[in-house]
Amino acid sequence: MTTASKLNPSPIFPNAAAHLRSLAMTMAVMCYLAGLAVVSLLIVQHTARAWAEGLSHEATVQLQHLSNVDEEQELTKALALIKSTRGVISAAALDKSAGAKLLEPWLGKGVTDDLPIPRLIRIAIDEHNPPDFAQLEATLTAKVKGVSLDTHRRWQAQLSRMGTSLVFLASLILALITLASVILVSYTARGVIAANTAIIEVLELVGAEPRFISRQNDKQFFTTGLFAGVIGMFASLLTCAAVYYGGGFTDGSAMDLGAMFNFENFGERVIAGLALVPLLATLIAVWVSRLTLLQHLKKNS
Amino acid sequence: MIELENVGLAYGNGPDILQNVYLHIGRGDLRFLTGASGSGKSTLLRLLFLALQPHQGMARVLGKDVASHTPQSRARLRRKLGVVFQDFRLLDHLTIFENVELPLRAAGGEPGKHTNDVNDLLDWVGLKERARDFPNTLSGGEKQRVAIARAVVTKPELILADEPTGNVDPAMAKRLLRLFLELNRLGTTVLFATHDKHLIERSGGQVIHLMPGGRLSQ
Ligand SMILES: Nc1ncnc2c1ncn2[C@@H]1O[C@H](COP(=O)(O)OP(=O)(O)OP(=O)(O)O)[C@@H](O)[C@H]1O
Numbered sequence: 079m080t081t082a083s084k085l086n087p088s089p090i091f092p093n094a095a096a097h098l099r100s101l102a103m104t105m106a107v108m109c110y111l112a113g114l115a116v117v118s119l120l121i122v123q124h125t126a127r128a129w130a131e132g133l134s135h136e137a138t139v140q141l142q143h144l145s146n147v148d149e150e151q152e153l154t155k156a157l158a159l160i161k162s163t164r165g166v167i168s169a170a171a172l173d174k175s176a177g178a179k180l181l182e183p184w185l186g187k188g189v190t191d192d193l194p195i196p197r198l199i200r201i202a203i204d205e206h207n208p209p210d211f212a213q214l215e216a217t218l219t220a221k222v223k224g225v226s227l228d229t230h231r232r233w234q235a236q237l238s239r240m241g242t243s244l245v246f247l248a249s250l251i252l253a254l255i256t257l258a259s260v261i262l263v264s265y266t267a268r269g270v271i272a273a274n275t276a277i278i279e280v281l282e283l284v285g286a287e288p289r290f291i292s293r294q295n296d297k298q299f300f301t302t303g304l305f306a307g308v309i310g311m312f313a314s315l316l317t318c319a320a321v322y323y324g325g326g327f328t329d330g331s332a333m334d335l336g337a338m339f340n341f342e343n344f345g346e347r348v349i350a351g352l353a354l355v356p357l358l359a360t361l362i363a364v365w366v367s368r369l370t371l372l373q374h375l376k377k378n379s
Numbered sequence: 380m381i382e383l384e385n386v387g388l389a390y391g392n393g394p395d396i397l398q399n400v401y402l403h404i405g406r407g408d409l410r411f412l413t414g415a416s417g418s419g420k421s422t423l424l425r426l427l428f429l430a431l432q433p434h435q436g437m438a439r440v441l442g443k444d445v446a447s448h449t450p451q452s453r454a455r456l457r458r459k460l461g462v463v464f465q466d467f468r469l470l471d472h473l474t475i476f477e478n479v480e481l482p483l484r485a486a487g488g489e490p491g492k493h494t495n496d497v498n499d500l501l502d503w504v505g506l507k508e509r510a511r512d513f514p515n516t517l518s519g520g521e522k523q524r525v526a527i528a529r530a531v532v533t534k535p536e537l538i539l540a541d542e543p544t545g546n547v548d549p550a551m552a553k554r555l556l557r558l559f560l561e562l563n564r565l566g567t568t569v570l571f572a573t574h575d576k577h578l579i580e581r582s583g584g585q586v587i588h589l590m591p592g593g594r595l596s597q
């Protein structure tokens with residue numbers, strides 16, 4: 079008898095199981111959604127940054143095909159000008175077939191042979207010491223016919239604008255999930271309190287302090303929050319894996335998640351972000367239920 | 380220990396249950412509280428274990444005004460009290476042993492740490508064999524004995540017992556009274572509400588009588 083009661087004292091709040099079970103289930107769904115939102119947020123942030131990064135050390139010069147101009151001569155002129163500009167690491171003209179190849183997917187093979195396809199010069203830029211693009215553009219347009227400079231700045235700005243708004247959206251979703259969880263936990267805690275009113279009263283009468291009473295509660299909400307968080311986290315991880323392997327992202331297409339995982343520790347950040355989900359769920363479960371109970375005890379006295 | 384000065388007390392906006400009550404009980408005293416059913420004995424005890432507040436006068440328990448407590452100080456004071464409730468208030472989901480152990484756990488004790496004390500007490504009230512049973516398998520008198528064991532397990536400074544022998548036979552009543560007398564001999568202050576004239580005569584304690592209308596005669 080003595081060993082039994084030593085090893086396994088009965089929980090002091092017995093009438094909580096049903097409330098906690100439904101909390102565990104709804105909270106697991108919340109954590110699943112939160113996990114998806116976290117991963118989406120990180121993907122968007124990273125894609126935008128990876129692309130912007132790629133764009134920022136490149137620029138392109140385009141030479142319009144003009145009927146009465148010697149294309150090769152203009153090209154050489156432009157190349158010389160570009161190469162002599164400070165901040166340019168290298169510049170190379172794509173040959174005619176390369177330009178045609180870029181258009182092939184839209185126009186079809188062979189069609190491009192007769193078309194006036196613009197010639198392209200790809201410029202590698204020293205990121206830390208970028209050239210004065212305005213100056214370069216002015217010089218080029220003055221001396222080369224049909225030239226235009228694309229610094230990708232417009233793309234970069236748009237990318238970062240899109241990135242910012244998507245990150246904002248994902249954060250908003252996360253905030254709403256957090257709010258809903260807080261309400262959910264507080265509602266459950268009130269149910270647990272109502273189901274255990276008589277017990278709480280006896281505890282108070284035998285001199286249990288509010289802290290002692292809320293500790294009885296903490297244990298149950300701790301395990302519930304942790305359980306829900308871990309389930310939700312693994313479910314969202316599984317979903318991401320399924321989308322990645324099942325959704326055709328492994329073939330090196332534009333959304334190459336595989337490559338992204340190696341860019342700036344993306345994989346580690348996803349793991350860290352997802353690990354936050356059960357942590358936050360446990361914290362919310364314990365803190366909100368504790369506050370609700372302490373509030374109840376205070377109001378009671 | 381207990382000082383009441385001109386205390387008036389009512390439930391909500393209802394009539395006064397206690398009126399102009401003066402009461403002084405010193406450390407180590409033993410007092411019996413009598414009065415007709417409905418005269419307010421339980422109400423007076425509720426005031427003393429800080430479950431009710433007077434609307435008039437001043438009430439001090441263990442040197443502290445009952446109106447000046449915080450939740451923490453109230454809990455601290457209650458741990459120095461041993462209360463036998465008229466309706467027992469056992470927790471049905473805990474075993475008899477765990478019910479008696481509860482005040483020790485509430486005071487911060489590890490479960491199972493005071494096993495010997497609890498078992499000795501259960502032995503005294505004749506329920507050692509029932510330690511692992513649950514309260515709803517006990518008779519009224521047996522529950523009452525568990526309630527008494529729980530009230531005294533912490534060796535309280537002041538025992539407030541609300542008809543603690545109301546549900547047991549005379550022989551058991553005598554045995555339980557001995558427990559209270561023994562604790563009183565060791566220095567515990569005891570306030571014992573009862574209708575049992577024989578018990579009072581046997582013990583030689585002083586009697587406080589609650590009269591209809593809520594006044595005390597001592
Ligand atoms: N919670 C309550 N709300 C309103 N009135 C109450 C409440 N509890 C008791 N009373 C009233 O207070 C009066 C005194 O009740 P109390 O329980 O103190 O009497 P008692 O002397 O303990 O009686 P008994 O000997 O039957 O236990 C009764 O008239 C009762 O109706």
Ligand SMILES: [Mg+2]
Nearest residue numbers: 420421465541
């Ligand atoms: Mg009574």
